[in-house]
Amino acid sequence: MRAPSGSTNARNNMRKTLFALSGLAFATAAAVLPAAPAQAASAWGAIAVSDYGDLGWSWNYDTEGAASQAAIDKCAKASCSTVTTFTGCGAVAFSDSMNKYTGGYGATPADAENSAKWYSDSYLVRTAICND
Template sequence: MQLGKKLIAIAACAFMAGGVLATASPAAAAATAGKSEASYYYYYGAIAVARDGSIGRSWNYRTAASARKRALRSCGRSSCKVLTTFVNGCGAVAYNADTNMYWGGRGSTPARAKRNAIANAGGGRWVAYQCTDRYR
């Protein structure tokens, strides 16, 4: 075989191998790594706030329930409530002094989560935010 034909054959094999890898499903990739699809691709977080402004956060949990539980625990007050839960993204909490209330929001970036929380609050300022390791 001529050198040119060998290079074309090698390039074709490399292209085909790359195509196969690129079309593998997330479930197949997760199974190959020995992890479930949910735990491999989804990182959950939550933010909880108490009436006195105490804040609890969590990030990179395998389930939304475990993220909420950790945020409540880290808030440390009996009046704590989870105001936002997010997955592979960011969450934020805003405070509106006019209504004396806290509101949660979420977004794909910290800035979007903060804007969403402020919009949900009807104005005010953000007081806390948190992102999972996988966001955007």
């Protein structure tokens, strides 16, 4: 059985009104809500260590590779190698029993130090640095 044409028109008008109101609500929300902040470019840092414990570090470099190379250059020994790279903070700890340096990273200096110590059996943190 067909509905009378008057009720069909009323339903169509109601649908159009609801559709228009939902569009208005969406447009209002888009205008009122603040835009998401622009993603800041990540700065890179690195820490390098030589076989004899000489340290070199870098921070605020555009790329991970550039930060790593700068840390090795600042370490300035033939045996220098990068032990950690990071976008937040980095740290290096020394393990007496393993006779090696371990690197770690985290959002804060304490997080980076804990990360470096986790890979080591020592609580001796040699350095911790952060990007600006």
